[in-house]
Every structure is written in C-alpha cells, then in structure tokens.
Amino acid sequence: MGGMARTGNRSSRAAGARDGVAVARRPEVRLPSLVAYDGEGLEPDGDYDGVRFEETDLADASGPGSRFLDCELRGCALDRAELVRARFIDSVLSGVRGVGTDLAEASLRDVEVLDARLGGVQLHGAVLERVLVRGGKIDYLNLRKARLKDVVFEGCVLSEPDFGEARLVRVEFRDCVLKRADFSAVRMESVDLRTAAELDIARGVERLAGAVISPSQLMELAPAFAAQIGVRVEA
Numbered sequence: 001m002g003g004m005a006r007t008g009n010r011s012s013r014a015a016g017a018r019d020g021v022a023v024a025r026r027p028e029v030r031l032p033s034l035v036a037y038d039g040e041g042l043e044p045d046g047d048y049d050g051v052r053f054e055e056t057d058l059a060d061a062s063g064p065g066s067r068f069l070d071c072e073l074r075g076c077a078l079d080r081a082e083l084v085r086a087r088f089i090d091s092v093l094s095g096v097r098g099v100g101t102d103l104a105e106a107s108l109r110d111v112e113v114l115d116a117r118l119g120g121v122q123l124h125g126a127v128l129e130r131v132l133v134r135g136g137k138i139d140y141l142n143l144r145k146a147r148l149k150d151v152v153f154e155g156c157v158l159s160e161p162d163f164g165e166a167r168l169v170r171v172e173f174r175d176c177v178l179k180r181a182d183f184s185a186v187r188m189e190s191v192d193l194r195t196a197a198e199l200d201i202a203r204g205v206e207r208l209a210g211a212v213i214s215p216s217q218l219m220e221l222a223p224a225f226a227a228q229i230g231v232r233v234e235a
Contacts, residue, residue: 023172024151025170028110029090031071031090034070036051036052037051037052041060042062042063042081043066044064044066046067048071049067050069052072052074055076056076056077058076059078059079061078063082064083066087068091069089069090071088071091072092074096076093077098078098079099079101080098081101084102084105084106085105087106087109088108090109092112095115097117103121103122103123103126104124105126106123106127108129109130110129111128111130112131112134113132113134114136115136116133116138117136119140121142123141123142124142128151129151131151132154134152134154137157138157138161139159140159140161141160144162144165145166146166148167149169150169151171152171153171153172153176154174155175156176157177157179158178159179161181162182163204164182166186167186168186168187168188168191168210169189169190171191172195173192175196179198183207184207185204186207188209192211193213194213199213
C-alpha cells in the first residue's frame with residue numbers, strides 16, 4: 001500500500017494521578033487523509049498504510065504478521081480472520097464485528113476500538129499500549145499472558161474475559177460491565193476498578209493486589225475474600 005503522510009498523534013497526556021491512582025494515558029489518534037481499500041481479503045505480512053476499510057468483508061481473511069499504520073476499519077466483518085502477530089499502530093477500529101478473530105501475539109499501540117461486537121477474540125500473548133476500548137460488547141475475550149499498559153475499557157460489556165497470567169499496568173475499567181472475569185495469576189499495577197458498572201469475578205479475586213476498588217465493591221467481594229483465607233461468615 002502506498003505510504004501516506006502522517007500527523008503527530010502520539011499522546012501528549014502524561015500519566016497523572018487520580019485520588020492517588022496513576023491514570024492511564026489514552027491514545028490520541030488523528031488520522032490523515034485515507035485511501036479506500038479496493039482489494040479482497042488480506043495478505044500475509046501485508047503492509048497497509050493510510051487505508052480505510054469501509055464495511056469490508058474480512059471474514060476468513062489471512063493476514064498474519066500484517067501491519068496497519070494510520071488505518072481505519074469501519075463496520076468490517078472479522079469472523080475467523082487470522083491476524084496472528086499483526087500490528088495496529090495509530091489506528092481506529094469502529095463498529096467491527098465477528099466471531100473467532102485470531103489476534104494472538106498481536107501488537108496494538110495508540111489504537112481506539114469503538115462499538116465493537118466480537119466473540120471469542122484471541123489476544124493471548126498480545127501487547128496493548130495506549131488503547132481505548134469504548135462501547136460495544138466482547139464475549140470470551142482471551143487476554144491470557146497479554147501485556148496491557150495504559151489501556152481503558154469504557155462503557156463496554158466484557159462477558160467472561162480471561163486475563164489469566166496477564167500483566168496489567170495503568171488499566172482502567174470505566175462504566176463497563178465485567179461478567180465472570182478470570183484474573184487467575186494476573187499481575188496488576190495501578191488498575192482502577194472503582195467505576196466499573198458491574199464487577200463479577202469468577203476466578204482470581206486473590207490476585208487483586210495492585211488494583212483499587214470502591215467501598216461498595218469491597219462489600220460485594222467480601223464473601224469471596226473471606227473464602228480465600230478460610231473464614232466462614234455466619235449470622
């Protein structure tokens with residue numbers, strides 16, 4: 001793909017603190033003029049620079065190792081798309097949908113994911129840095145052994161997300177729903193769960209060291225905390 005002029009879209013917002021908790025740095029994506037994608041599917045190790053994918057059917061596409069720089073994917077179907085080790089940089093994924101998208105070991109940096117409708121997304125071993133996931137619903141999100149730094153989940157629904165053995169640094173869950181989350185063997189640093197609309201932890205409640213929760217969340221999680229240390233609570 002032909003190269004496009006890039007604008008400065010590195011986040012200028014330094015990581016600050018809110019009530020003593022380090023705040024995640026959000027991406028500030030400013031896309032240049034884009035060229036409409038006129039191909040079919042994807043190519044392994046493809047190089048897509050300054051491209052807009054508009055309502056493109058990428059179901060069953062095979063693009064492992066591809067690089068998406070200054071790109072927009074809007075309303076695209078990603079069912080079973082193979083994007084292992086793909087790199088998304090300074091890009092926006094808006095209204096994407098699909099089941100079984102494989103993004104294992106992918107890299108997302110300065111990326112916005114808006115109003116996605118996805119299921120069974122494989123992001124195990126992936127690296128996410130300065131990523132905003134806003135709106136939409138993602139079922140069975142697999143982030144096992146992934147590394148998340150400066151990531152914000154905002155106003156979205158995460159149903160049975162798996163963070164097992166992941167590393168979370170400056171991650172915020174704002175006004176989002178976490179259903180049956182798995183935090184087994186996770187490592188956390190400055191993870192803010194206080195404004196989650198719903199916090200339902202299926203496994204790994206004992207791994208919340210490094211996270212901040214609200215007093216009401218503490219009361220809701222008290223039975224799980226008690227069970228972890230073998231305390232029986234009876235009237």
